[in-house]
Amino acid sequence: MTVAHPVRPSPAPPVGLADVRAARELLAGVVGGTPMANARALSELCAGPVYLKCENLQRTGSFKIRGAYTRISRLDPAERARGVVAASAGNHAQGVALAAHMLGVTATVFMPERAALPKVGATRGYGAAVHLVGTTIDESLVEARAFAERTGAVLVHPFDHVDVIAGQGTVGLEIVEQCPDVATVLVPAGGGGLLGGVAAAVPDGVRVVGVQAAGAAAWPPSLAAHAPVPLQAMRTLADGIAVGRPGDVTFPQVAALVDEIVTVDDDALSRALLYCLERAKLLVEPAGAAAVAALLEHPRRFPTPVVAVLSGGNVDPLVLGHVIRHGMAVAARYVELRIRIADRPGALAALLALIGAQGANVLDVAHSRISGALHLGEVDVAVSLETRGPQHIADLTEALRAAGHGLDVTRTDPGL
Structure with missing residues (x-):
């Protein structure tokens, strides 16, 4: 909503x-x-x-380099000599690291322990010293502030400064x-x-x-x-x-x-x-x-x-x-159907051929004869499909019902 x-x-x-x-x-x-x-x-x-x-x-x-460079470039010589410190999970970290490198300023960045490895690698690649601390940005920011107080480094906030x-x-x-x-x-x-x-x-x-x-x-x-x-x-x-x-x-x-x-x-x-x-x-x-x-x-x-x-x-x-x-x-590009077919040779192949003819891609098939809801001589088939969207699903289910198959739409989620 x-x-x-x-x-x-x-x-x-x-x-x-x-x-x-x-x-x-x-x-x-x-x-x-x-x-x-x-x-x-x-x-x-x-x-x-x-x-x-x-x-x-x-x-x-990302846009973060704009604010990071503006902030660091306006530091006076004494502030630059003390270096800068930041806390970030990725974008701000890279912006500060690159801006500091371009301006000849030492940068230290605190990132959460589970920060994405590509972002950690990129930040280090731009020349910053990276410390993995805590599980959230807030915890990393606490460490960054403590580092600033301990060393005199200037904290470059990700958003809360007029220069940024x-x-x-x-x-x-x-x-x-x-x-x-x-x-x-x-x-x-x-x-x-x-x-x-x-x-x-x-x-x-x-x-x-x-x-x-x-x-x-x-x-x-x-x-x-x-x-x-x-x-x-x-x-x-x-x-x-x-x-x-x-x-x-x-x-x-x-x-x-x-x-x-x-x-x-x-x-x-x-x-x-x-x-x-x-x-x-x-x-x-x-x-x-x-x-x-x-x-x-x-x-x-x-x-x-x-x-x-x-x-x-x-x-x-x-x-x-x-x-x-x-x-x-979310866009109804995945769907899982439960379809009842006759328990006879070739029935499953015919069902999959019908699904293929409708342009749906089969991701997974499960075939079961054990269900109290089945009539004698029926088989339950759970099939996971990739589709083109809601209208395609509607057309597919209509074609299956027209061929005499009973079916239920069981889910449309990403865990197929």
Whole structure:
């Protein structure tokens, strides 16, 4: 289910358009502008132009390098000499590591013990010292703060600093240049650095919508309370936007400038990731696909032209496989049927031939004669299939029933 949360007016934001423009000057020649792809299929679905802002193709695989470089580049010589420290499960870690390397600053990053190996390897590859500590980002952040106090290293927060917000906001400047008539910008939202920065960069009248994972949606209750409110628990596959509390700096930024917060569940995120792979030919992590998930859930809700920000493409291959399977199940691309056939030679072969003729791909078959529900001379066949979607399943079941088979649809989940 998708729920909208209107944002109430608040005092002036900490970061304005001039700050974002100044950050862009710092980033010139360092961070490349990312392409904007015309999403034809989404445009048809939404009855108006839809474009994808491909920050998944940015250096390090996400927008995070923008804010990290802006923050570190503004440190004075004494601060740079002490080095920087960060806590992250992936995207921010890589952004800080690369930015520090480019600026000649020593970087230390604390990551959860179960952080994805490709992300750990990439962070080390950019030159950072990586320590695996704790089971969550919050626990890693505690260690990062302790390291900063012990050594004097500067903590580079993933979102809660004006320089980080300004750096992330350069995405918004590019959006306006690439799509001058943009009416709505959809932005994945975790701590609010990217969301608040983009909102500062786009002109008045452009609707800015933050998209959160329903299982980690700290912004709606915080905005309702007019202050950051921590979540008691989080559960979502979109770890890139799983932030338990809005920042003290990002909260007034988002409250002042963002028009709406929308939440999407993990099923919608899985469908969106699969959609990006199949239709846009773009690899996007679950968090990065949040804006597309909102469009798929409510295609006529947002004024067009719409720009959906794909915030990152760093996804663990193991997680990717799971999410793809789940997304296919949500889109009714998997189905399991229980079919009753006659217990005679050739009956099973005939059944499979009929299924094949309908264009379904058989993944697994189980054949049983032991069931109290069977009549004498019947066999129960459980068959797991890959299909093209709901209408294909309907056509297939109709063909099976027309051939005289009794059947039940038992499930459409990814564990086939």
